[in-house]
Amino acid sequence: MALEREAPIVEPAAVGAQAEPIIRTVGLTRHFHVGGQFSRRTLHAVDDVNLTIGANEIVALVGESGSGKSTVARLLARVYKPTRGQILYRGRTVAAVRSRKARLDYAARVPMVFQDPYGSLSPVYRVSHGVMRALKLHRPELSAKARDQEAQRILSSVGLTPPREFLDKYPFELSGGQRQRIGFAHALACRPELILADEPVSMLDVSVRIGVLNLMAELRRKEGISFLYITHDIASARYVADRLVVMYAGQIAESGPTEDVLAHPKHPYTQLLLSAVPDPRAPVSLPAASEVAEPPRVIDPGEGCRFRFRCPYAIERCSVETPLLRQLRPAHEAACHVAK
Amino acid sequence: MIATRPLLEVKDLVVEYASESGPVRAVDRVSLELAPGQFLGIVGESGCGKSTLLFAIARLLSPPAEIVSGEVRFEGNDMVSLDDAELRHVRWRRYSVVMQSAMNALNPVMTVGAQLRDAIEAHEDMPVRKMRARSEEVMRLVGIDPIHLKSYPHQLSGGMRQRAMIAMALVFTPDLVIMDEPTSALDVVAQRSLMLQIKELQRKIGFAAIFVTHDMSLVSHFSDRLAVMYAGQVMEIGPTRTLFTNPKHPYSVGLLGSFPSIRGALQPLQGIPGAPPDLAHPPAGCRFHPRCPKVMPHCKTIEPPFFERDEVLIRCHLYADGA
Numbered sequence: 001m002a003l004e005r006e007a008p009i010v011e012p013a014a015v016g017a018q019a020e021p022i023i024r025t026v027g028l029t030r031h032f033h034v035g036g037q038f039s040r041r042t043l044h045a046v047d048d049v050n051l052t053i054g055a056n057e058i059v060a061l062v063g064e065s066g067s068g069k070s071t072v073a074r075l076l077a078r079v080y081k082p083t084r085g086q087i088l089y090r091g092r093t094v095a096a097v098r099s100r101k102a103r104l105d106y107a108a109r110v111p112m113v114f115q116d117p118y119g120s121l122s123p124v125y126r127v128s129h130g131v132m133r134a135l136k137l138h139r140p141e142l143s144a145k146a147r148d149q150e151a152q153r154i155l156s157s158v159g160l161t162p163p164r165e166f167l168d169k170y171p172f173e174l175s176g177g178q179r180q181r182i183g184f185a186h187a188l189a190c191r192p193e194l195i196l197a198d199e200p201v202s203m204l205d206v207s208v209r210i211g212v213l214n215l216m217a218e219l220r221r222k223e224g225i226s227f228l229y230i231t232h233d234i235a236s237a238r239y240v241a242d243r244l245v246v247m248y249a250g251q252i253a254e255s256g257p258t259e260d261v262l263a264h265p266k267h268p269y270t271q272l273l274l275s276a277v278p279d280p281r282a283p284v285s286l287p288a289a290s291e292v293a294e295p296p297r298v299i300d301p302g303e304g305c306r307f308r309f310r311c312p313y314a315i316e317r318c319s320v321e322t323p324l325l326r327q328l329r330p331a332h333e334a335a336c337h338v339a340k
Numbered sequence: 341m342i343a344t345r346p347l348l349e350v351k352d353l354v355v356e357y358a359s360e361s362g363p364v365r366a367v368d369r370v371s372l373e374l375a376p377g378q379f380l381g382i383v384g385e386s387g388c389g390k391s392t393l394l395f396a397i398a399r400l401l402s403p404p405a406e407i408v409s410g411e412v413r414f415e416g417n418d419m420v421s422l423d424d425a426e427l428r429h430v431r432w433r434r435y436s437v438v439m440q441s442a443m444n445a446l447n448p449v450m451t452v453g454a455q456l457r458d459a460i461e462a463h464e465d466m467p468v469r470k471m472r473a474r475s476e477e478v479m480r481l482v483g484i485d486p487i488h489l490k491s492y493p494h495q496l497s498g499g500m501r502q503r504a505m506i507a508m509a510l511v512f513t514p515d516l517v518i519m520d521e522p523t524s525a526l527d528v529v530a531q532r533s534l535m536l537q538i539k540e541l542q543r544k545i546g547f548a549a550i551f552v553t554h555d556m557s558l559v560s561h562f563s564d565r566l567a568v569m570y571a572g573q574v575m576e577i578g579p580t581r582t583l584f585t586n587p588k589h590p591y592s593v594g595l596l597g598s599f600p601s602i603r604g605a606l607q608p609l610q611g612i613p614g615a616p617p618d619l620a621h622p623p624a625g626c627r628f629h630p631r632c633p634k635v636m637p638h639c640k641t642i643e644p645p646f647f648e649r650d651e652v653l654i655r656c657h658l659y660a661d662g663a
Contacts (some may be wrong), residue, residue, distance in 0.1 A: 064527035175615035205385040206554060206598050210611030213600075232527060239600035239609070262602060276532035277602050278557040 020091040021054040022194045022226055027085035030071055044298045045071040047250045058227045060237035063247035069230045073196045077112045108138040108190035115199040117179035121171040127182055128167040134189035158185045177208035194226040213240050234277055246270050249298050249306035256332025266334035268311045313338045347548050348374040353410035355396045364620045366392040368572040374548050381563035382552045385616055389572040390552045394520050398437050432463050435516035436509035446493040452504050453489030459508050478507040499530040519551045535562055557599050560584050568592045571617050571627040578652030588654045590632045
């Protein structure tokens, strides 16, 4: 493996006082081969993503389906290997980590919570099984008694009380919201620094979604855990996140402090996204023309801005030169030639 | 058409699913009215019976679900008692259905054009040339180039597939189009543009629509009337704007309060504690009482009837006459 080295790439948002962020990606890229055996086509799921997640921070990764946001999470969870680029955990290259112990340690520090709480829990085991297993694997120093106490503490901290009762339940006895809390309990059992939450509320009923979002905010406040919150719902991202990263066609289109991005969206895609969010509290206003909504082209996209086909402001330069992220406001950057 | 006479009238409709542990009542005494050209939104969480209600209205229920009692009157027909032959004359020609997932509702091994032809042939004798012309016309209507009649579903984007489904529903210019979460598989941007298009088509063609969704904010700008369902019952029904600006049933209030807003000040939200009940054993009294922040002692024993306040019907004791 290559030696650890600082790539000469412009840092995105300032990280604050913390010396090294929990996760920093440098030019993270993942391509997939598509078509038959002899096909030369590649799908650019993630291209040149520089993402920083600091301590005690909730970062929301927002984008439509196919924008590569889940691939980023899977790269960070080491489900996929990056095609190019690096993931740095506390300044160390993750790909260089080889030993089982070190890999396990990384998995424990950066666990993932999945989208589908109905599919991600085994129906044949009690709730205690998953939590205990994580505790045994990642915290072998605990005695049986301490483990049991810790399991109860974790369940209470995800809002499942009385914990004793919930530990003895089977998944079918739980509602969707409760199941998703179990997902967070599994992650908590590893003493994480950063939880990768891939659309954790999209499968839940509207009335219980907020509860799970509140849980994320509370875990950050009480236990100092950072989150990468992946979602297509920009309103829920606003509700919990400090920083918003908007992805389009595998690339970061815009990133910055949540309120700043919402108040001053710079990238035309962010503007489109914001105008499409239905808001029941807003007065009735229907735009005259309906915008054409085609999914982004990510199979062999070539040079140029990937949003140019849908962009009302596209200029000639957009089709020849891929725009890089430029800082347009404090800690707020967008990848657009036209944005000011 | 006389505007005063409703196009569709649903009265005390009850649908039950047979199960080993006795019948499960998924739709409980639902009454609705729909005027010609009106847009009715039905919102509720998963398992509240909204899709079952739609299927019952469209007579698409299959065992173990069954209409137990109640009436569905559509353009003078008693839909509940129609036999299959009679139903064929009404179905798809007078009313049509757009299903939730275009991915599953379209046949992956047939071109869109062939599927449109199938739908036309099943309900009317039409010369091939006229069929083709009609297919092209409806495709243009929903904003898809007729060249895609030769495309297979996988060659179309999600939004286009969903629009092809709508095209199929419009081939006979029906008076009523029933839509079961047609936008739930789409992104916000595609969702928004599809909603605008449905509304535009409705204005052009004049069909009435029933639109079922779990996303209350989606219909806020599009529907004329809104029904909020919970645990098989309609909890609140009335003009959409009144319901949004001044929701009355505690469940509607909670549901509306569960959506974070992207505009205005950021407020902490609570959602609704607890989870929807199991319909096999619904709670006694008001079905919402275990989760209701304003529960009163008699809510636990007496089921509330509908009370009226500013043209809105509310199934809640808080609005009892004289209260």
